[in-house]
Amino acid sequence: MNYLHHIGAYFLMLREVFRKPQKWKVFWEMLFREIDDLGLKSLGIAAFISFFVGGVVSIQTALSVDSPFIPRYLIGFATMRSVVLEFAPTFISIILAGKVGSFITSSIGTMRVTEQIDALEIMGINSINYLVLPKVIAALFFYPIILAIAMFLGILGGWVAGLITELFYTEDYLYGVQLDFNSYIIKYSFIKLIVFAFVIVTIPAYHGHKVEGGALEVGRASTKAVVWTSVVIILLNYFLTQMLLG
Amino acid sequence: MLEVKDIYKSFGDFPVLKGISTFFEKGKTSMVIGQSGSGKTVLVKCMLGLFEPDSGIISYDNRIFKELDENERRNIRQEIGMVFQGSALYDSLTVEENVMFPLKMFTNKTRSEMIDRANVVLNRVNLVDKNHLFPSELSGGMKKRVAIARAIVMNPKYLFCDEPNSGLDPKTSIVIDNLIQEITQEFDIITVINSHDMNSVMEIGDKIVFLKNGLKAWEGSKETIFETDNEAIVDFVYSSNLYKKIKQAHLKGL
Numbered sequence: 001m002n003y004l005h006h007i008g009a010y011f012l013m014l015r016e017v018f019r020k021p022q023k024w025k026v027f028w029e030m031l032f033r034e035i036d037d038l039g040l041k042s043l044g045i046a047a048f049i050s051f052f053v054g055g056v057v058s059i060q061t062a063l064s065v066d067s068p069f070i071p072r073y074l075i076g077f078a079t080m081r082s083v084v085l086e087f088a089p090t091f092i093s094i095i096l097a098g099k100v101g102s103f104i105t106s107s108i109g110t111m112r113v114t115e116q117i118d119a120l121e122i123m124g125i126n127s128i129n130y131l132v133l134p135k136v137i138a139a140l141f142f143y144p145i146i147l148a149i150a151m152f153l154g155i156l157g158g159w160v161a162g163l164i165t166e167l168f169y170t171e172d173y174l175y176g177v178q179l180d181f182n183s184y185i186i187k188y189s190f191i192k193l194i195v196f197a198f199v200i201v202t203i204p205a206y207h208g209h210k211v212e213g214g215a216l217e218v219g220r221a222s223t224k225a226v227v228w229t230s231v232v233i234i235l236l237n238y239f240l241t242q243m244l245l246g
Numbered sequence: 247m248l249e250v251k252d253i254y255k256s257f258g259d260f261p262v263l264k265g266i267s268t269f270f271e272k273g274k275t276s277m278v279i280g281q282s283g284s285g286k287t288v289l290v291k292c293m294l295g296l297f298e299p300d301s302g303i304i305s306y307d308n309r310i311f312k313e314l315d316e317n318e319r320r321n322i323r324q325e326i327g328m329v330f331q332g333s334a335l336y337d338s339l340t341v342e343e344n345v346m347f348p349l350k351m352f353t354n355k356t357r358s359e360m361i362d363r364a365n366v367v368l369n370r371v372n373l374v375d376k377n378h379l380f381p382s383e384l385s386g387g388m389k390k391r392v393a394i395a396r397a398i399v400m401n402p403k404y405l406f407c408d409e410p411n412s413g414l415d416p417k418t419s420i421v422i423d424n425l426i427q428e429i430t431q432e433f434d435i436i437t438v439i440n441s442h443d444m445n446s447v448m449e450i451g452d453k454i455v456f457l458k459n460g461l462k463a464w465e466g467s468k469e470t471i472f473e474t475d476n477e478a479i480v481d482f483v484y485s486s487n488l489y490k491k492i493k494q495a496h497l498k499g500l
Contacts, residue, residue: 023351115334122294122350122406124323 010206016128017136017202038100038201039142043149045099046092050083050150053091054157057082062167073221074157075168076176081185083154089189090237092150093196096143097229101204105225108208109218117209118182134206136198143197144190151189188244195240196233203229218232248293248404248436255288255488263299264460270438275430275450277439280457281482289457290406290440291306291441294326295319306404319380324352327397327435329426331409333389335381335396341368342377345395352400367395387418399427405430407439410447423449444483447471448492456482481485 021027058079065074106130111117120127155177161169207225210218248270255263261284270276278286291297293304295311304311306322314322335344345364349355355363368374371391381389390410397405407426411419427450430437439448447454448468456464456479463478471483472492 026350110337113331114332116336118296119328119330119334121296122323122326122328123351124320125351 006206010202011178013128013132013206013209014202016126017132017205019126019129019133020130020218021133022125023099026130027134027173030130031137034134034138035142037103038138039146042096042099043146045095046146046150049095050088050092050153051160053087054079054083054154055161058158058161058173059165059167062162062165066127072168072172073164073179076173077179078176079158079173080133080155080177084151084189085159088140088147088154089196090233092146093193093200093233096146096197097200097204097233098226099138099225100200101229102222104120104201104204105211105222106206106218107182108132108205109221112209112211113214113218115124128205128209131209132202135201135205139197139201140194143193147190147193151186191244192237192240195236199232199236200229203231203232225228247305247307248307248438249303250289250293251303251305252440253289253292253304254300255285255292255297256300262460263292265302266460266462267302268455268459268462268465270436270453271432271433274452275427275437275439276453276455277441277451278455278457279442279447279482280463281442284457285460286442286457287408287439290408290438293438294328294406295323303443314318324348324400325403327402327405328408329390329393329405329410331412331443332378333381333386333393335389335392337381339436340378340380341373341384341392344381344392345399347396348400363399364395367399368392370398370429371395386413387415387422390418390422394422394425394429398433401433403435405437407437407441409441409443410439411441411443416445419443420449421446426450447483458482 058075061075061078063071065072108117109162111131120130159170159173162170162173187226204222204225205220207228208218211221250269251267253263253266253400254261266285266289266439278289280286288297292299297306298312306325309318309322311319311322336347339347342361342364345367349360349363353360365376368377368391369392371393372396373388376384376388376392384392396411405426410422410426414422424448426437426439429435439446439450448471449493451468451471454464454466454468454471455462458478464474464476465476471479474480
């Protein structure tokens with residue numbers, strides 16, 4: 001029953017999120033601030049992880065395919081597929097759920113317990129719309145950019161790993177990356193990420209907005225938000241994969 | 247006039263307000279006092295529209311709040327200034343931006359007009375040269391001044407203060423009390439203060455509403471509080487020896 005209550009309250013919150021902003025000028029200001037907070041400040045960690053995970057995937061694949069009957073270009077093919085289909089959209093989303101999700105819950109939760117949200121509501125401002133809508137739009141706009149960068153850096157990381165370890169040749173790797181290329185897998189990846197971006201913002205925002213108490217409760221809410229966001233991402237990943245690739 | 251009539255409010259099976267009726271007038275500093283858990287915060291939150299009363303009427307200058315649509319309620323909210331116990335300043339905004347915030351949301355003033363207006367109210371609360379500081383760089387008293395400046399920047403008709411002296415030293419408390427009283431008289435607004443600070447009550451309480459266990463146990467002013475023999479208020483006020491002595495001195499005409 002408690003879960004149903006939270007699911008209902010979450011959807012009621014979404015109804016408030018998608019109302020017309022009370023002042024467009026303030027909305028645009030908030031949007032650019034959120035692009036900086038949620039997007040630009042996440043770029044570094046996403047780039048770092050993508051590059052090295054791409055490298056690890058290519059090295060592991062190279063070490064696994066030591067049979068002379070398996071072509072070496074398979075390393076590039078497997079790295080590209082792993083990065084584009086799964087690593088870049090899902091793994092990066094889980095990382096962002098931790099980084100951005102905890103930031104959203106703790107910032108909104110702190111506003112709640114220090115009465116800053118009450119101050120907005122007393123002024124007649126729809127606090128959910130004011131605080132959450134710019135975050136949602138910022139994530140939907142900027143996370144596809146992060147995804148594109150993560151895909152590129154993951155594949156680049158795989159190639160650089162090959163250069164350093166000399167486990168495979170550049171020509172084989174690049175041939176494998178381009179082999180049997182289907183643009184649908186890129187679309188699939190972006191569709192997944194857009195859904196995950198929405199979840200990464202709205203679930204932590206829900207947990208932050210309903211916090212009651214003090215610093216301890218804000219901390220607990222942040223942990224809960226990251227756990228639930230990750231769980232929902234994993235479940236949605238399964239269903240989206242079934243729907244889009246099945 | 248701000249009027250509350252027969253307000254009931256429960257949380258689950260627990261009744262918090264049990265039929266409170268009173269009124270608050272322009273130009274007067276009214277105080278809602280009572281022990282912790284007496285219902286004063288819930289009453290003020292009902293008046294602010296943060297809680298919906300189970301029954302009863304809250305009327306802002308004959309505009310009955312529960313009968314208003316969302317737009318009309320929003321209009322009333324823009325006539326309200328609120329000073330929170332913890333000041334509730336926006337951490338990411340400077341002093342000037344905090345004060346300008348309601349102007350930015352609800353007016354079409356240019357940035358320079360908003361800065362001018364912010365400076366006027368910041369001067370009024372005697373806070374100068376702090377415009378570009380962030381709340382974390384201010385003392386408790388300064389934060390309260392910024393909160394008061396933000397509350398009055400839109401020229402409100404109603405000013406609510408929740409424990410405005412909480413966490414302040416006695417000297418700063420008196421300064422904040424006097425500032426609130428001066429602003430109330432100067433702008434001719436209805437001020438309602440939620441407090442259990444007896445110094446404030448005695449200093450600026452033009453009207454005092456005393457709540458006990460969700461009921462209005464006594465109503466009067468800082469002058470009549472000394473003469474009353476109402477057991478509930480006597481027990482609350484004179485739990486301190488200092489006030490017992492003040493009362494004796496008052497009754498002796500000293």
